[in-house]
Amino acid sequence: MAQKLLEINKVGKSYGDSVILSNANLVINEGEFIALVGMSGGGKSTLLRMLAGLEETSAGSIIQEGNKIHGLNKEARVMFQEDRLLPWMNVTDNVLLDKKGKQAVAEAAQLLEQVGLSQYSTKIPTQLSGGQRQRVALARALMSHPRLLLLDEPLGALDALTRTKMQELIRKVCQDKAITTFLVTHDINEAVRMADRIAVIKNGTIWRIVENPYRGKESLGDKEKEVEISEEILAEILE
Amino acid sequence: MENIETNENYHFSLKLKNSLPWLIPVFLIAFWQVACNLSWVNETLLPSPIDVVTNGIKLFKKGELQENMSISLYRATAGLLIGGGLGFVLGFINGVSHTTRLLFDSTIQMLRNIPHLALIPLIILWLGIGESAKISLVALGCLFPMYINTYHGITSVDPKLIEMGKSYELSKKDLFVKVIFPGALPTILMGVRYALGVMWTTLIVAETISASSGIGYMSTNAEQFMDMKTIVLCILIYALLGKSSDFIAKNLEDIFLEWRAIERRDTNGSEASGDK
Amino acid sequence: MKNLKKSFIVVLLLFWCGVAVYGWHLTREDAGSSSLKNVVVGYQAGDEFYVSKIRGQFVKKMKAKGYNVKFKEFQNGAAMMQALASGNVDYARVGDTPPVSALASGTKLTYVAAGGTKAKGSGILIHKNSSIKTLADLKGKKVAYTKGTSSQYMLLRALKVAGLSNDDITWVNLDSDAASVAYSKGKVDAWANWDPSVAQVEITENSKLLVDGTTTKALNRSFIVSPTTYASKNKTLSKLIIKYTEQDMKWANKNHSKLIKKMSADLKLSKKVVRRSITRRTFSMSSMSKSVVKEEQEIANVFYDNNILTKKINVSKHVQYLK
Numbered sequence: 001m002a003q004k005l006l007e008i009n010k011v012g013k014s015y016g017d018s019v020i021l022s023n024a025n026l027v028i029n030e031g032e033f034i035a036l037v038g039m040s041g042g043g044k045s046t047l048l049r050m051l052a053g054l055e056e057t058s059a060g061s062i063i064q065e066g067n068k069i070h071g072l073n074k075e076a077r078v079m080f081q082e083d084r085l086l087p088w089m090n091v092t093d094n095v096l097l098d099k100k101g102k103q104a105v106a107e108a109a110q111l112l113e114q115v116g117l118s119q120y121s122t123k124i125p126t127q128l129s130g131g132q133r134q135r136v137a138l139a140r141a142l143m144s145h146p147r148l149l150l151l152d153e154p155l156g157a158l159d160a161l162t163r164t165k166m167q168e169l170i171r172k173v174c175q176d177k178a179i180t181t182f183l184v185t186h187d188i189n190e191a192v193r194m195a196d197r198i199a200v201i202k203n204g205t206i207w208r209i210v211e212n213p214y215r216g217k218e219s220l221g222d223k224e225k226e227v228e229i230s231e232e233i234l235a236e237i238l239e
Numbered sequence: 240m241e242n243i244e245t246n247e248n249y250h251f252s253l254k255l256k257n258s259l260p261w262l263i264p265v266f267l268i269a270f271w272q273v274a275c276n277l278s279w280v281n282e283t284l285l286p287s288p289i290d291v292v293t294n295g296i297k298l299f300k301k302g303e304l305q306e307n308m309s310i311s312l313y314r315a316t317a318g319l320l321i322g323g324g325l326g327f328v329l330g331f332i333n334g335v336s337h338t339t340r341l342l343f344d345s346t347i348q349m350l351r352n353i354p355h356l357a358l359i360p361l362i363i364l365w366l367g368i369g370e371s372a373k374i375s376l377v378a379l380g381c382l383f384p385m386y387i388n389t390y391h392g393i394t395s396v397d398p399k400l401i402e403m404g405k406s407y408e409l410s411k412k413d414l415f416v417k418v419i420f421p422g423a424l425p426t427i428l429m430g431v432r433y434a435l436g437v438m439w440t441t442l443i444v445a446e447t448i449s450a451s452s453g454i455g456y457m458s459t460n461a462e463q464f465m466d467m468k469t470i471v472l473c474i475l476i477y478a479l480l481g482k483s484s485d486f487i488a489k490n491l492e493d494i495f496l497e498w499r500a501i502e503r504r505d506t507n508g509s510e511a512s513g514d515k
Numbered sequence: 516m517k518n519l520k521k522s523f524i525v526v527l528l529l530f531w532c533g534v535a536v537y538g539w540h541l542t543r544e545d546a547g548s549s550s551l552k553n554v555v556v557g558y559q560a561g562d563e564f565y566v567s568k569i570r571g572q573f574v575k576k577m578k579a580k581g582y583n584v585k586f587k588e589f590q591n592g593a594a595m596m597q598a599l600a601s602g603n604v605d606y607a608r609v610g611d612t613p614p615v616s617a618l619a620s621g622t623k624l625t626y627v628a629a630g631g632t633k634a635k636g637s638g639i640l641i642h643k644n645s646s647i648k649t650l651a652d653l654k655g656k657k658v659a660y661t662k663g664t665s666s667q668y669m670l671l672r673a674l675k676v677a678g679l680s681n682d683d684i685t686w687v688n689l690d691s692d693a694a695s696v697a698y699s700k701g702k703v704d705a706w707a708n709w710d711p712s713v714a715q716v717e718i719t720e721n722s723k724l725l726v727d728g729t730t731t732k733a734l735n736r737s738f739i740v741s742p743t744t745y746a747s748k749n750k751t752l753s754k755l756i757i758k759y760t761e762q763d764m765k766w767a768n769k770n771h772s773k774l775i776k777k778m779s780a781d782l783k784l785s786k787k788v789v790r791r792s793i794t795r796r797t798f799s800m801s802s803m804s805k806s807v808v809k810e811e812q813e814i815a816n817v818f819y820d821n822n823i824l825t826k827k828i829n830v831s832k833h834v835q836y837l838k
């Protein structure tokens with residue numbers, strides 16, 4: 001049914017003697033929201049960085065629309081665990097980065113409005129809260145119209161309330177813009193709340209992929225299913 | 240009512256804070272004048288501040304003072320621009336390129352440990368005693384602090400920010416202009432401030448090499464004839480020039496590193512409120 | 516407020532640059548025009564070239580002959596010899612000892628001209644109330660001098676005249692500033708020195724010369740020296756320099772009051788001091804003669820005998836007799 005955007009094909013990664021990943025397989029479809037969960041140190045960030053082209057694979061290949069990813073993946077944009085905003089630039093300039101022109105400025109303003117930061121456009125990052133900073137980082141990532149949005153635990157450092165708000169925001173924006181999203185998280189509830197499919201990383205490979213038809217549904221029955229799936233995944237990881 | 244009072248108190252304490260740094264110099268000068276008036280010190284060994292100032296006015300009217308000052312300022316500035324510029328370029332190149340770093344850095348570190356004033360005899364023999372010798376000496380003095388700070392500044396920019404820039408497809412130029420340079424700027428400006436200090440100290444020495452103009456010449460010339468007023472005047476001028484260049488450097492930091500000032504103000508604010 | 520500060524700094528920087536550019540112009544002013552051949556003349560305040568410089572005729576006459584004269588001031592003879600060795604000075608006016616030391620250290624220089632002496636203003640200073648009355652009284656006393664300068668030669672000569680040996684006095688090697696303090700504080704009993712410093716000390720420290728150069732034969736003569744290769748290529752130029760400075764010296768001898776006024780301002784000495792030093796010397800400049808070469812040879816010999824020089828110098832090999 002859905003178009004295939006990217007295929008992770010028997011990918012392995014090792015640093016020297018230590019093998020981090022081996023024989024990992026995953027297909028990411030156009031427009032879907034996929035989450036990657038697993039133990040800390042399990043190689044989640046490593047896989048994400050390989051998708052971004054910030055790291056080379058040691059074995060296997062990552063094919064994006066028929067091309068093997070080698071070097072920077074220009075279709076993708078990463079939102080890092082830390083916001084990585086430039087502290088010497090104001091919010092608008094951070095969103096714009098190297099983009100110039102009236103149109104770009106207008107678009108940046110529109111994105112800032114979308115993430116609810118219109119009145120902060122001239123502030124510098126140190127004047128913002130953690131959640132606000134991550135929203136700027138989201139706007140910055142969206143500014144380049146990526147086809148693939150790679151999120152590496154961007155909400156890890158936020159408090160529970162802000163976190164929930166951000167989850168909704170990200171989910172909504174990605175859906176509106178039909179951006180394929182790959183979310184790395186250690187919070188299984190977050191994964192279940194946001195993703196269409198959840199990949200579980202274990203023993204240095206993609207162990208299982210869980211379909212999540214109940215994502216974001218409001219009815220009580222579905223909520224219960226969500227909790228069920230979460231517990232199932234957790235049990236699987238800890239097994 | 241109360242509000243106004245605290246407000247006034249605040250303004251008063253602000254004034255006090257602003258004048259605090261001047262307290263000791265003013266007190267010292269006053270003490271010095273009094274000591275001279277009461278003949279606690281021998282006038283031929285230490286003339287009074289008023290004598291020094293009147294001597295300065297006399298030299299100013301003759302045109303000597305401002306001519307020598309402008310010549311010194313020219314030498315200092317030229318040396319700073321050449322040496323500082325070269326240090327910046329070298330530091331920049333070595334900061335970004337691994338190959339040149341391997342090629343040059345250890346050599347530069349080696350040369351850095353030679354006190355630049357020890358090179359005076361060589362510089363005289365190579366470049367003579369004209370302007371170029373003096374300017375080169377100042378340039379040599381300014382080169383290393385600028386090099387070290389630029390190099391250090393550029394190599395210690397947060398690699399995560401650089402990775403972000405690269406992954407957001409910034410061109411080499413943009414990566415430098417928007418990420419690396421601003422990130423290195425605080426350290427580079429520290430280098431500028433340091434170079435300014437070295438600039439003046441080197442210049443004093445440089446101008447004692449057969450100069451026929453400049454503040455250093457005025458001072459050594461006066462020394463020959465035990466003209467204490469002029470000697471002290473020259474020392475005061477150096478202090479003044481040093482202070483004003485430091486003032487400029489500090490304000491440049493404030494202007495270019497406004498983002499850091501905001502950060503600091505924030506943390507200061509929270510600390511102050513935490514106190515109470 | 517912030518903008519105010521910014522514009523203030525900008526104004527300050529512009530002012531800085533403006534002043535620096537002005538300074539640059541000042542240093543360029545004496546660079547002179549390029550069609551003329553540059554001649555760099557080294558001098559010390561108060562000497563023969565200084566007289567030529569303040570009179571102003573010398574530069575004009577030289578310009579008319581196609582030379583652009585640049586005066587360079589030095590604080591002492593050693594610095595001037597260093598500049599001469601590196602080819603940064605074409606003609607240098609020095610006292611009688613620096614060229615001998617320079618020759619011994621391998622500098623290739625040639626004596627081009629000889630000036631007058633400061634015999635009456637060079638000698639051994641003592642306080643008027645000092646217990647030292649005759650040269651012989653120096654025995655056992657502390658005497659300040661500066662190593663390698665005329666003052667060392669003076670002292671050596673004075674001891675010889677007095678029939679004392681070198682070990683009969685305590686030699687205190689001090690540069691002139693330190694010596695001045697040591698002398699006025701009574702840390703040394705006598706001080707071998709020369710004008711205008713002698714005149715200054717005589718007046719301000721109630722002192723007199725125990726002996727001067729007319730007795731010791733340490734005359735403290737002026738010379739003009741030039742790098743050997745330069746001198747051999749520029750004989751006509753050397754002759755011109757001798758001719759014009761000679762004219763200036765005649766002027767100086769006739770115009771004491773003008774000279775005193777200018778010198779006291781430039782040297783920052785009182786007119787009284789300058790007058791005393793000027794009236795007891797005669798300005799002159801002429802080409803080298805056998806008799807002055809003999810004087811120099813004597814200095815070289817004495818310095819060699821006292822291990823001040825490590826090499827024997829034959830002065831006559833480094834002389835041009837221009838006629």
Ligand SMILES: Nc1ncnc2c1ncn2[C@@H]1O[C@H](COP(=O)(O)OP(=O)(O)OP(=O)(O)O)[C@@H](O)[C@H]1O
Nearest residue numbers: 015020038039040041042043044045046047185186
């Ligand atoms: N450059 C590197 N060199 C050597 N080992 C590395 C390197 N980068 C990561 N590793 C190792 O690879 C393993 C996986 O790291 P990774 O960052 O992918 O884990 P993660 O699943 O993202 O964990 P977390 O949830 O804590 O972020 C870790 O054991 C780490 O030590």
Ligand SMILES: [Mg+2]
Nearest residue numbers: 044045046152
């Ligand atoms: Mg990680």
